[in-house]
Amino acid sequence: MADKQVTRGKALTLQGFKLLIVEDYPFMADLMGSMLREFGVGNIFQAISVAEAKEMLILFNTEMDPRSAIDMVITDWLMPGTSSGTDLISWVREHRKDTVKFLPVILCSAYASEDLVKVARDCGANEALVKPVSANSLAKRLLHVINNPRPFLQAPDFFGPDRRRREEEYDGEEQRKIQPEEIKEFHERL
């Protein structure tokens, strides 16, 4: 039993986390917020539109003390008006400040999971969360972002988390046209 505990790693505490939920439907935002509070997340903010989310990210992640920065965004895909969750992610990834552009984002939608995963991956989301959201599915995606962050790629037509999640050998047609000497690796240090 003790061995199993060690293999699973520590029980994480999310008290210090600040999460932003971007969802136009307040009922679903409240439901997700309540679940996150049960997980122990200390600060949960809600935005009902992409415009409001951008304002909050500018305020918390560029203008205030870095310790006040939002740590993660969970955004719905479909929202009224001209901006969707994918537009928000594109804005995040194109931001000039690292405190915004490297922000982990989970894209959430009721669309079929294969469609959602493809859209999420290509727009620079870290994870995709399929509705209906259960406590288990939310915890799983949240833990994946915390435990298994992927490196970020800056390619000519893409910036975001590496779209190849698995580390095993890829046996499909090679889509990357980059030679090894054209890849530069940057390791951040504490």
Add this chain to the structure above:
Amino acid sequence: MSDSEKEVKVYHRINRLKLKAGADLDDVPGHLDPSVIKRAQGVVQRHEDLYMDEVERVLIALETSWDAAIKGSEEEAVKESLDGLYHDANHVKDIASTFGYELMQHFGESLREFAEKIDIANKAHHTIVQAHIDVMWVVFHEKIKDHGGPTAEELKKIVVLAIEKYS
């Protein structure tokens, strides 16, 4: 494209979230205490008590959006009302799927999909939207959960026939 533009940069960032969650960088993946996940699922169950009131509110909003769309005279206002209808239908789908009201979910999704192609000048499209709204109210008043049995099949047929006949 210059060589530097062709370059791919790979950024290996420090996992600050892991540190913030109380783990060390080289720790094996952490977990959430199962009791908090159970409590969070309890939140979903408690919210189910609000389902009937909430879905009624969204259905009223949806009907109001549709009413505004068919009575609207300015293109922009009609477009806005149809956008409202689309998102209200999506909300019905979201809330119904969350609490296992599969028939309501089915009609919410069907209306959301149809809302993407509504031609407001086409009277047949009015009939299809109205058929959706009517059956959603029946599902609401009858409190049909899950698939809903023979009644559900009848309601689905009404909508399918309306779509086949008028679209």
